[in-house]
Amino acid sequence: MTFLELLKPEAVKVVAAASSKKRLMHDVAELVQSAYGLDHGTVVEALMERESLGPTGVGHGVALPHARLENLDKVVGTFILLEKPIDFNSVDRQPVDVIFSLFAPEDAGVEHLKALALVSRTLRDSTVCSKLRANPDAATLYAVLTEAQSVQAA
Numbered sequence: 001m002t003f004l005e006l007l008k009p010e011a012v013k014v015v016a017a018a019s020s021k022k023r024l025m026h027d028v029a030e031l032v033q034s035a036y037g038l039d040h041g042t043v044v045e046a047l048m049e050r051e052s053l054g055p056t057g058v059g060h061g062v063a064l065p066h067a068r069l070e071n072l073d074k075v076v077g078t079f080i081l082l083e084k085p086i087d088f089n090s091v092d093r094q095p096v097d098v099i100f101s102l103f104a105p106e107d108a109g110v111e112h113l114k115a116l117a118l119v120s121r122t123l124r125d126s127t128v129c130s131k132l133r134a135n136p137d138a139a140t141l142y143a144v145l146t147e148a149q150s151v152q153a154a
Contacts, residue, residue, distance in 0.1 A: 001114045003122075003146045006077040006102070011035035012138045012145075017084040022048070024086060028065065028101045031078045038069060038103070047101070057090025062123045066102040066116060075104045075115045081132060081141060098123060098132055 046067035085095030
């Protein structure tokens with residue numbers, strides 16, 4: 001599993017501000033809809049349902065919202081960098097500005113977990129997160145994410 005398999009360049013976006021966690025979920029859904037053709041309402045509902053089980057803010061300003069969806073044939077992702085962090089009920093109570101969302105088919109067992117592990121491992125690297133936060137340009141963010149993995153693999 002690689003970022004090149006998970007993420008299209010058009011699934012990366014910088015958002016000036018989200019007024020709330022729910023608004024951010026709508027922003028994620030809009031990005032998923034435009035990049036992968038998934039239904040906006042279904043995506044928001046799935047993300048909010050998953051969040052009700054426990055927040056996906058993993059700490060250090062990073063959130064990894066994820067959901068399983070019908071009509072999906074592989075695991076896909078989106079990346080949003082917020083210029084202004086928001087409260088996300090994260091485990092460390094810190095606001096979130098780095099959001100990588102994952103979407104998996106209903107029956108994706110180990111592939112979903114591999115993708116989650118890859119993203120989590122990459123975004124735990126403070127150097128990668130610093131580069132992401134310092135480059136508010138979608139193309140550069142995509143390059144940082146795809147390069148981060150090849151550096152870690154070396």
